[in-house]
Amino acid sequence: MVNTHYPTSYEEALELLSIYKPTIIAGGTDLMVRKRAWSDLPTSFDRDILLVGQLEELNYIDRQGSNIHIGAGVTLEDIMDHFHTPTLLSEAVKIMASPAIRHSATLAGNVVNASPAGDTLPVLYVLNSVVVLESVEGIRHVPIDTFITGPGKTIINDNEMIKEIILSGHKFNHSVYRKVGGRKADAISKLSVCMIMDIKKGIIQNFRAAFGAVGPTVVRDVTIESKLIGKSLVWLDENIEEIGKWYEQIIKPIDDQRSSASYRKACTINLLTDFIKHIKHHA
Amino acid sequence: MVEVRFELNGETIITKEDPTKRLLDVIRTSFGLTGPKEGCGEGECGGCAVLIDHKIMNACITPLGNVHGKSVVTIEALAKTQRGQTIRKAFETHGAVQCGICTPGMVIATESLLHANPNPTEAEIREGLSGNLCRCTGYNMIVKAILSLVEKEGSLW
Ligand SMILES: Cc1cc2nc3c(=O)[nH]c(=O)nc-3n(C[C@H](O)[C@H](O)[C@H](O)COP(=O)(O)OP(=O)(O)OC[C@H]3O[C@@H](n4cnc5c(N)ncnc54)[C@H](O)[C@@H]3O)c2cc1C
Ligand code: FES
Ligand code: FES
Numbered sequence: 408m409v410n411t412h413y414p415t416s417y418e419e420a421l422e423l424l425s426i427y428k429p430t431i432i433a434g435g436t437d438l439m440v441r442k443r444a445w446s447d448l449p450t451s452f453d454r455d456i457l458l459v460g461q462l463e464e465l466n467y468i469d470r471q472g473s474n475i476h477i478g479a480g481v482t483l484e485d486i487m488d489h490f491h492t493p494t495l496l497s498e499a500v501k502i503m504a505s506p507a508i509r510h511s512a513t514l515a516g517n518v519v520n521a522s523p524a525g526d527t528l529p530v531l532y533v534l535n536s537v538v539v540l541e542s543v544e545g546i547r548h549v550p551i552d553t554f555i556t557g558p559g560k561t562i563i564n565d566n567e568m569i570k571e572i573i574l575s576g577h578k579f580n581h582s583v584y585r586k587v588g589g590r591k592a593d594a595i596s597k598l599s600v601c602m603i604m605d606i607k608k609g610i611i612q613n614f615r616a617a618f619g620a621v622g623p624t625v626v627r628d629v630t631i632e633s634k635l636i637g638k639s640l641v642w643l644d645e646n647i648e649e650i651g652k653w654y655e656q657i658i659k660p661i662d663d664q665r666s667s668a669s670y671r672k673a674c675t676i677n678l679l680t681d682f683i684k685h686i687k688h689h690a
Numbered sequence: 691m692v693e694v695r696f697e698l699n700g701e702t703i704i705t706k707e708d709p710t711k712r713l714l715d716v717i718r719t720s721f722g723l724t725g726p727k728e729g730c731g732e733g734e735c736g737g738c739a740v741l742i743d744h745k746i747m748n749a750c751i752t753p754l755g756n757v758h759g760k761s762v763v764t765i766e767a768l769a770k771t772q773r774g775q776t777i778r779k780a781f782e783t784h785g786a787v788q789c790g791i792c793t794p795g796m797v798i799a800t801e802s803l804l805h806a807n808p809n810p811t812e813a814e815i816r817e818g819l820s821g822n823l824c825r826c827t828g829y830n831m832i833v834k835a836i837l838s839l840v841e842k843e844g845s846l847w
Contacts, residue, residue, distance in 0.1 A: 413692045413709050413755055432710070432753055439712065439751035440732045446715060456710050460756040484745070505821020506802065508733055510745040511752060 411456045417464040420457060420568065425543045428565040429455035434482065434511035436504075437520045459568065460511075467571075468492065475576045479515035479569040486514060493576060495601060498584045499530045515569040521555045524620040528555070529601035530584060532617035532627045534574040542567040558623050579603040579613070581686050585678050597666040600678045604686055609640050616679060621660040621671055628657050640687060647683050651676045696757045699723075699767035709755025714738045716754050717764060725765035725794045729823070736822030739795040740764050746802035748821070765794035768801055776843050777801065777835075784835035788826035795822045800836055808847035809840060 412429055414420040423429065430452055432438050442451050459465065465480030468489045475491050486492050487500040487509065503509060503526045517527045518538060528551075536551040540563060547567075554561050563569075582603040598620045605613035614635040617627040631653045635643070660671035695704045698721060707716060717723045717740070729737030731750045738750040741763040768774040777800050780786070787793050796819065803810060803818035810818060815836045816829070824832065839846075 411692060411708055411710050411755070413694075413758075432755075435751055435753050435756065436733055439753060443731055443751075446712075446728055446731070452710065458709055458753060458755040460753070461758045505736070506799070506818055507736060507739060507746045507748045507821040510742070510747050511756070 409452050409455055411458065413458050414462065417462050417570075420459055420462060421541060421543050423457055424568060425566045427455045427457070429457040431457050431459055431519075431568055433460050433479065433513040433516045435460070436508050436512040437516055457568075460513075465570065470576060473576050474573050476571050476573050477514055478571050479513060481513060483509040483512045483514065483517075491576070493530075493534060493574060495530045495533065495582055495584050495603075496527065496574070499526050499586070499599070499601070502586055503527070514572055518551070518554070518572065519561055519563065519569065521557070521559050521561050521624070523558050523623055523625075524599070526586060526599055526619065528625045529599050529617035529619040529627075531572070531574065532625050533601045533603055533615045536572055536574040538572055539570045540564075540567045541570040546570070548573075552625070552627065555624050580605045581682075581689070583678075583682050583685075587674055587678075598660070598671050598675055600675060602679065602682050604682075606640065606686070611635050611638050611640075611643065616654070618654075618658060618675055621658045621675055626658055628654075631657075643683060644687050647680050650683065651680050654679060692755075694754055694758050696759065697761040699763055700761075705754070707754060709753060709758075711754045712750055713740070713752040713754050713757060713762070714749035717749060717762070723764050723766050725769075727791060727794065729791070734821075734823070735792075736795040736799060737792060739798040739822065741768065741798055741802060744802065744805045746799050746821070765797060768797065773801060773804075773846055776846055777839065780835040780839050780843075781832070784831045784838065786827060786832040786835040792822060792824040792826075796824065796832055800839070803836070804839065804847040808844055810836075812837060815840075 412423045414423055462480055465478040467478040468481060468491050469476045470491050483500045487497050514527055517525050531551045538549045538554045540547045584601045586599040587597045600618050602616040614632050617625050619625050655676055658672055658675055660668045662668045692709055693704055693706055694709055714726060717726055726740055726749050727737040728750055729735035733748045733751045738748050739746050740749045742757055743760050777797050799819050799822045815833050
């Protein structure tokens with residue numbers, strides 16, 4: 408028999424988690440679809456359910472120093488409109504799904520769903536996000552690229568839940584988020600790209616690039632990124648093609664009903680080189 | 691025993707139904723409000739749209755427990771308000787209703803959009819309707835109807 412747990416406080420939610428190891432539902436926009444049943448029949452969950460969407464304690468966005476803390480209960484629409492939200496994240500959320508979905512869905516849900524096409528993920532990778540997990544035993548801070556291990560797979564334990572996600576509030580000189588999909592809203596991404604660069608006196612201080620929907624998880628390569636740091640804009644200009652080739656070697660998209668692998672790869676590399684060319688013109 | 695308390699069309703409801711039940715089933719079966727329709731059942735079409743604290747949401751994928759402490763308004767109640775009547779007239783005048791199956795959801799989407807942004811551009815209107823599918827009108831008539839509201843009836847929102 409599957410039971411529903413409906414805590415009135417975050418503390419109670421953590422206790423219920425440790426006892427029953429239930430499935431967590433926040434906005435439900437992934438789970439209610441995956442576990443749907445025919446009209447009027449109970450949803451087809453195989454474990455107990457813990458509803459957390461009603462917990463106001465998790466509904467906050469704070470700035471602490473240079474970091475932004477987004478509580479697990481904040482909806483995408485509220486994230487999109489909040490003055491603390493980094494521009495890149497607002498941009499990504501704005502073209503996700505539809506207003507109705509954004510009014511219910513959460514960032515934490517998008518992260519745990521860990522879809523290769525999850526639209527907030529490339530942004531979270533570029534912003535060096537940290538997932539804050541809590542259980543009755545304590546708190547763990549886990550970087551996003553360690554948290555997600557494969558399509559739909561994360562390292563969360565069954566007595567833990569996400570309390571908040573911490574991301575960098577640093578303002579970059581240059582940044583871009585692009586999603587290529589069928590229709591603008593409501594389309595599952597064929598690919599999505601997030602890139603940033605900081606330049607000081609013609610020298611690259613900071614470069615990060617993350618690619619979604621071109622592999623089992625988001626692709627970000629700090630080794631390639633570090634090769635650009637300390638280089639000049641002249642060097643960048645001369646090496647655009649070379650950089651493209653480095654990324655070609657690590658991007659391994661698949662063919663599926665949404666797009667072909669070669670289209671995805673070509674498109675990704677073009678978005679990357681366009682970004683670099685754009686910087687050259689505007690630096 | 692779990693209890694969910696919310697407002698449905700202005701009336702306080704206290705229910706002991708399972709909080710993981712779909713809000714759409716509760717509204718249609720327990721309360722006999724059949725304005726919200728089940729189209730896709732997957733959050734894609736907007737046929738089941740309702741207003742939750744003035745914002746459009748899809749009742750087919752909203753667990754009942756998520757509306758605790760909130761106000762749920764269906765097309766039945768919206769239609770009786772001045773705004774509802776005004777949206778209805780604009781839809782009629784602009785041929786924005788053909789078979790009508792999408793209409794309750796479209797009216798809810800219009801109210802949600804204008805409540806948040808009384809002065810939307812055409813692009814913002816299209817974005818506001820992006821979760822509502824219509825197989826008949828090709829959307830242009832619906833967009834025109836809403837543009838006419840923005841021009842003539844802006845003060846209502
Ligand atoms: C029509 C439609 C369109 C969509 N379009 C897009 C799109 O364009 N881009 C995109 O990326 N996604 C899209 N999605 C997918 C979905 O809306 C997002 O992944 C959303 O962010 C999920 O959030 P949620 O709160 O609804 O998750 P839920 O369904 O409640 O949960 C999702 C997963 O997260 C877990 N979870 C939730 N909160 C916590 C927590 N605090 N701690 C631990 N685990 C937790 C749940 O157990 C579950 O495994 C779409 C979905 C639909 C139905
Ligand atoms: S029936 Fe709910 S969105 Fe289609
Ligand atoms: S009028 Fe028929 S689906 Fe919109």
